[in-house]
Amino acid sequence: MARVNYGDGLGVVTVTYSPGETLAPFVDTLEKATSRPVQVILADNGSTDGVPEELAAARENVTFVPTGGNLGYGGGANRGVAALGPDIGWVLISNPDIEFAPGSVDALIAAAERWPRGGMFGPLIREPNGEVYPSARLLPSIGRGIGHAVFGPVWKSNPWTRAYRQETEPVxxxxxxxxxxCFLMRREAFDSVSGFDERYFMYFEDVDLGERVGAAGWLNVYVPEAEVVHIGGHSTARSSDRMLREHHRSAYRYLADRYTGVLWAPFRAVLKAGLALRVWAVTRKS
Structure with a gap:
């Protein structure tokens, strides 16, 4: 990809799929999250509630961009970023069910000045009840992954889960x-890894992106000074069993991509069977 000299403008891309009442607070709180002019792209994956179109028609700085179908989170985000002009050098990609604390986006951009090799910047994310979600983690490994998957549901404080989730003092x-x-990227960094891998429909696309950003020589930086609240799960709650299957499918893709070749074939077979069994057990129970 040819290098583009981008401006210093700020663009926000959110992927919508019948977001309902969560979208207006997203845009309203964004206005107080930054002092910069901001261009908002609603990359729409096939909403049927009419909310994204209505909001775009009512707000001057909001643009409705239909993606042509349900492309998943990464595919929709890639289409949204592609719709931004060359004046946009900072891209904030976010779920539409995020609410921003005042000044939070400016805090992310300020952190980028402290980290010149930072390519991706993530805020502190709170649940609606005020609890901090562990949003800055280590990359998965076989050992941590197995320990987290086996012991996580029954032993929340096990060492594998603690190590993976990095639940430490927020610094x-x-x-x-x-x-x-919710995260901010230098557009140059986004381009350098060609954005999201669209083979991931949902889940693990952020893990994969973070790993590729690091491999390209950039840093992933956690900035707890910037806070947002994630309301969570509005569009996925309607199809929780499907989302569970997508989660396990993406987990297999991520690990299978990294443990390739004949020698790792038995591991991939066991992994695939184990994930399929876990999906069956959980969906059967539900």
Whole structure:
């Protein structure tokens, strides 16, 4: 990809899929999150509630961009970023069910000045009840992954889960990857890895992106000074069983891509069977 000299403008891309009442607070709180002019792209994956079109028609700085179908989170985000002009050098990609604390986006951009090799910047993410979500984690490994999957549901404080989730005092630091629910990127860094891998429909696309950002020589930086609240799960709650299957499918893709070749074939077979069994057990129970 040819290098583009981008301006210093700020663009916000959110992927919509019948977001309902969460979208207006997203845009309203964004206005107080930054002092910069901001261009908002609603990359729409096939909403049927009419909310994205109505909001775009009512707001001057909001543009409705239909993606042509349900492309998943990464595919929709890539289309949204592609719709931004060359004046946009900062891209904030976010779920539409995020609410921003005042000054939070400016805090992310300020952190980028402290980290010149930072490519991706993630805020502190709170749940609606005020709890901090562990949004800056280590990259998955076989050992941590197995320990987290086996013991996580029954032993929340097990060492594998604690290590993976990096539930430490929230201080500004680097991470293996940052939650895809809300993050800021230098557009140059986004281009350098060609954005999201669209083979991931949902889940693990942020893990994969964070790993590739790091491999390209950039840093993933956690910035707890910037806070957002993730309302969570509006569009996925309607199809929770499907989302569970997508989560396990993406987990397999991520690990299978990294443990390739004949020698790792038995591991991939066991992994695939184990994930399929877990999906069956959980969906059967539900």
């Amino acid at each position: 500004e630091r680097t991470a293996g990857w940052l939650s895809g629910s």
